[in-house]
Amino acid sequence: MGIIRIANAKQMLKRSITPKKNGLLGATDFPKKGHFAVYVGEANKRHVIPLSTLDHPLFRELLRWAEEEFGFDNSEGGLKIPCNEGYFEGLISLISST
Template sequence: MGFRLPGIRRASFSANLTSSKCGEVPKGYLAVYAGEKMKRFVIPIAYLNQPSFQDLLSQAEEEFGYDHPMGGLTIHCAEDAFENIISRLNRC
């Protein structure tokens, strides 16, 4: 159950997964750019603690370092691979 504060509504995860507005990242989320076209994803910060996400970060760091010119975390991997990892984390 719970209670709701007037004017505050919780957005669903799917609404926060991608965002076309560069400056809007809700509190508790992180902008991540992945794929050949550097698609922007907005993911929960809690994903940073997940082993599969940490493995992806380690692989990206080994290959490309930590240069993030887009203003968010840049991960050089296939977009579908990134979406696959995110969808698995979402089910947890």
């Protein structure tokens, strides 16, 4: 009986920390260790990028831009980046190559 309760508690905990299926968080899984998710463009496309990206000056500038545009209010469930997907993907490619 105790094992069943533990299994049920694990399932309840997993459901409580799993991102929403609707809204900004369309994915149902967390980024793998050492990565984080951002949402880009009008369609809020989810991109998972390495934490090491945070150290790059160009990405930090993009975060300042995001703060000015949206603030860091997480009420919608994720960090939104205020640029189109092509710009973002090019920037990430540039950062990855350095």
